[in-house]
Amino acid sequence: MPSTEVEKIKENIMHRYLERTKKSARHTESAKKCMPGGDTRSIGFFNPYPFFVVKGKGFHLYDADGNQYIDFVNNMTSLVHGHAHPHVMEAIRKQTEKGVTHGLPVEAQYRLADLLCERIPSVESLRFGNTGSEATMFCMRAARAFTGKDGILKMDGGYHGGHDFVQVNPMPDLRGNGLPQPQPTKGVPAGVVNDIFVAPFNDLEATEQVLSENNDKIGAIIMEPMLGAGGGVGPNAGYLRGMRRLADQYGVLLIFDEIISYRLHEGGLQAMEGVTPDLTALGKIIGGGLPIGAFGGRKDIMAMFDPTTPDAVTHSGTFTGNAITMAAGLANLEIYAQPEIDRLNKLGEYLADGLNKAMYNLGLKGGTRGIGSMVGIAFTDKPLNCSKDVVLSLIPFLELIQYLHLEMLNRGIYFLNRGMFTLSTPMTEKEIDCCVNHFEEALRMLMPLVEEIQNH
Amino acid sequence: MASSEAEKIKQDILKRYQQRTKKSWELRQQAIQVLPGGDTRSVAYYPPYPFFAAEGKGCHIYDCDGNEYIDCVNNMTSLIHGHAHPHVVKAIQAQAEKGTAHAAPTELQYKLASMICDRIPSFEALRFCNSGTEATMFAIRAARVHTGKDIIIKMDGGYHGSHDYVEVNLLPDLTAEDLPSARVEAGVPASILNDVRIAPFNDLDAMERILKANQNRVAAIMVEPVLTQTGGILPKEGYLQGVRQLADKYGALLVFDEIITLRASVGGMQKMVGVMPDLTAIGKIIGGGLPVGAFGGRRDIMDIFDPAKPAAVTHSGTFSGNALTLAAGIATLEILGQDEIDRINNLGKQLRSGLKSALDNAGIKGQAGGFASAAFVSFFEQPYSNAKEAALAVIPTLDFAKDVHLELLNQGLYPITRGLVVFVVSTPMDEKKINQIIQRFEATLESVKPLAAECQG
Numbered sequence: 001m002p003s004t005e006v007e008k009i010k011e012n013i014m015h016r017y018l019e020r021t022k023k024s025a026r027h028t029e030s031a032k033k034c035m036p037g038g039d040t041r042s043i044g045f046f047n048p049y050p051f052f053v054v055k056g057k058g059f060h061l062y063d064a065d066g067n068q069y070i071d072f073v074n075n076m077t078s079l080v081h082g083h084a085h086p087h088v089m090e091a092i093r094k095q096t097e098k099g100v101t102h103g104l105p106v107e108a109q110y111r112l113a114d115l116l117c118e119r120i121p122s123v124e125s126l127r128f129g130n131t132g133s134e135a136t137m138f139c140m141r142a143a144r145a146f147t148g149k150d151g152i153l154k155m156d157g158g159y160h161g162g163h164d165f166v167q168v169n170p171m172p173d174l175r176g177n178g179l180p181q182p183q184p185t186k187g188v189p190a191g192v193v194n195d196i197f198v199a200p201f202n203d204l205e206a207t208e209q210v211l212s213e214n215n216d217k218i219g220a221i222i223m224e225p226m227l228g229a230g231g232g233v234g235p236n237a238g239y240l241r242g243m244r245r246l247a248d249q250y251g252v253l254l255i256f257d258e259i260i261s262y263r264l265h266e267g268g269l270q271a272m273e274g275v276t277p278d279l280t281a282l283g284k285i286i287g288g289g290l291p292i293g294a295f296g297g298r299k300d301i302m303a304m305f306d307p308t309t310p311d312a313v314t315h316s317g318t319f320t321g322n323a324i325t326m327a328a329g330l331a332n333l334e335i336y337a338q339p340e341i342d343r344l345n346k347l348g349e350y351l352a353d354g355l356n357k358a359m360y361n362l363g364l365k366g367g368t369r370g371i372g373s374m375v376g377i378a379f380t381d382k383p384l385n386c387s388k389d390v391v392l393s394l395i396p397f398l399e400l401i402q403y404l405h406l407e408m409l410n411r412g413i414y415f416l417n418r419g420m421f422t423l424s425t426p427m428t429e430k431e432i433d434c435c436v437n438h439f440e441e442a443l444r445m446l447m448p449l450v451e452e453i454q455n456h
Numbered sequence: 457m458a459s460s461e462a463e464k465i466k467q468d469i470l471k472r473y474q475q476r477t478k479k480s481w482e483l484r485q486q487a488i489q490v491l492p493g494g495d496t497r498s499v500a501y502y503p504p505y506p507f508f509a510a511e512g513k514g515c516h517i518y519d520c521d522g523n524e525y526i527d528c529v530n531n532m533t534s535l536i537h538g539h540a541h542p543h544v545v546k547a548i549q550a551q552a553e554k555g556t557a558h559a560a561p562t563e564l565q566y567k568l569a570s571m572i573c574d575r576i577p578s579f580e581a582l583r584f585c586n587s588g589t590e591a592t593m594f595a596i597r598a599a600r601v602h603t604g605k606d607i608i609i610k611m612d613g614g615y616h617g618s619h620d621y622v623e624v625n626l627l628p629d630l631t632a633e634d635l636p637s638a639r640v641e642a643g644v645p646a647s648i649l650n651d652v653r654i655a656p657f658n659d660l661d662a663m664e665r666i667l668k669a670n671q672n673r674v675a676a677i678m679v680e681p682v683l684t685q686t687g688g689i690l691p692k693e694g695y696l697q698g699v700r701q702l703a704d705k706y707g708a709l710l711v712f713d714e715i716i717t718l719r720a721s722v723g724g725m726q727k728m729v730g731v732m733p734d735l736t737a738i739g740k741i742i743g744g745g746l747p748v749g750a751f752g753g754r755r756d757i758m759d760i761f762d763p764a765k766p767a768a769v770t771h772s773g774t775f776s777g778n779a780l781t782l783a784a785g786i787a788t789l790e791i792l793g794q795d796e797i798d799r800i801n802n803l804g805k806q807l808r809s810g811l812k813s814a815l816d817n818a819g820i821k822g823q824a825g826g827f828a829s830a831a832f833v834s835f836f837e838q839p840y841s842n843a844k845e846a847a848l849a850v851i852p853t854l855d856f857a858k859d860v861h862l863e864l865l866n867q868g869l870y871p872i873t874r875g876l877v878v879f880v881v882s883t884p885m886d887e888k889k890i891n892q893i894i895q896r897f898e899a900t901l902e903s904v905k906p907l908a909a910e911c912q913g
Contacts, residue, residue, distance in 0.1 A: 031566035037762035045763035056555030083555035099512030099539035103531035145643030187597035291775035306493030319747035
């Protein structure tokens, strides 16, 4: 039976959140009238209801009740300069006056493409889409058209957007110890599993087994070099090079989804690790906070989309390469060069140290996951090699994380409710210290819940 | 006519285009280095090369050589107020100062959602996404979850974006003697054909046969009320009502793709014809020119996405419902009431009639069809009621249409070219502008007239 002390703490946290966010509650009721659950995006939701934002400025978000938050979500890692950065805003302001989208080529398209090709060695040419989903979808289409094979190997717990052929094991298979079994999410035809194969991250042996057993079917591997939504798990030493070697050995293309990890280095995580994929999917930060995706890589593969060649593969989209997104993206990356990226990654390490210390001070086993400017909390000191490891380690602590998240909101810190913190360039050590202090205090408050969990 | 004379005319059109667009050609040489074929969007390409846009203002677009065009494309029908409408510009600039995307709900979301639900009777609830592609994809996903069935029936020659399950028969099956055969696009797994069936548009009998042959396995019928991409084909009297009845009879959901046709009335084409679909995908005009899509309909279906419910269906997306897009969308719809739509629909009617007269006066066979504020010009006289009929008639005229398109550009008119030449009206246009479009079309026909004989005999 739960202790009344724990119940009291939870009630207190919930009560304070409800008190602070009365206007958001009213907005939620209005929103429910025309949007299921008042929501238009599953990942933004949490209980009892998310606060309604009225404004973002730098690293701050302001809600409808006038509360201020330090934003450690940055729209799911996509806002690298925080909100309404003057340089990006000016680019948006100017471009809006010349039209947001023209249905024609514009100079900004190749300027942004050029910048990305210069920064990422493996990207020789590229095309733009509107979302990361579209980017991974067209990487897969390119790979399938190029290899003539329909099979794709993805990671257990790997997330690559909302399209059908990657909506297989976005959550890891938690049953058993063998190879993960492919399982489509709801509303995705069961038939997709004919063409999708799944292996655990950081497991070269399992990957080789799947590749060797299905060599006639598989045309490509798609993977994030660091599992993002799947748990913030980085690659073990030699893993990515091993994946490259296996791809070559079995004659399949290697696709990196760097939609999230691209913020870690001008050349992406692939440059940091010295591994060259055949194709790469990009998104998030490259559009300056507007909807964007891009896919690119080897020139001989991308040439299939050249409209002047016979039988060119089609890739359209009403808003692909629109001028305002290109302008915002260019402005965004202009001021996100390697020295600034290094500074932000260091700041991320500073946050990780702080969170680790906070947990140590409270006598908690645990630590952090993630790389550079993306930091996740972990309530275990065991190594986390794949998505399944992360999910299993978090399951006993889900209620703790829920109340920790809510209490941090009460204290004006907004992080992603799966335990992830993402930094933005307007931040300094001061904001990190503030976050760490509140983290320690919030956790201290919740220690009776932690003990209850540990005693079970 | 001697073919050398025809060649001369073609060469002259091409040469004038190249002369006018030297800077575009130069920029293209840069673009080719990093974008395959210099392009990032297949539909925007045309030979010899598309011009590079420098700026859009109202119903005009300016290229980087300083040429002015009357824009009859409006970014594939998405810019109903033309370019940089002051009301929309103001909304975008004001929102940019408050941030573009926040990862938390905003009032803008339900404001635009309720505007849309008020306008379209079949919309009880909706969700936003970032493109029409995502809208049709999630409408299909919702239908599959709700019915527990996987098969989707789509139209031969129907376009619903680029996700795998609709990349089937974008171009109609031209060899079909009976029902069209299903064929996937390059890079789309063949296995999806297990779950997609193809029906000819405007054919209730074929639809019923397909439903019967797949009894209890069809999740939904997906249809644009006007088949836009393959000819602007109007539904025959009673066709959409018939599809509604068949969907009910066989227990399938009816999904309308009104991404393009929503411009026809505040409540879309469904309101004009009085047919209630179960789900609808929309996009284009509802985002004020920024990337957007939305899907919605019956509340009992949409409720599967309610995140507070156990086992809710996931629909996320980093930029779904972002503040900048929704602010622009609200501003766009605020100044797009039924009166304004009626006005541009009337302009559309005048345009169709003027374009048809121009064809007649020039002695060139052709039609000017379409719907509402869009005119679809074809250079053949055969009537067509499905994509196959349209394609078979249009194929012999494709070369001619290309020359017409290029000469229209030389005349300062920018239409869509997809075999047919399509003119889209935007609200900055008035009767005077329509007459100007017609005059430029007449001038174009005057110079290409000798070429018509080649394809029309």
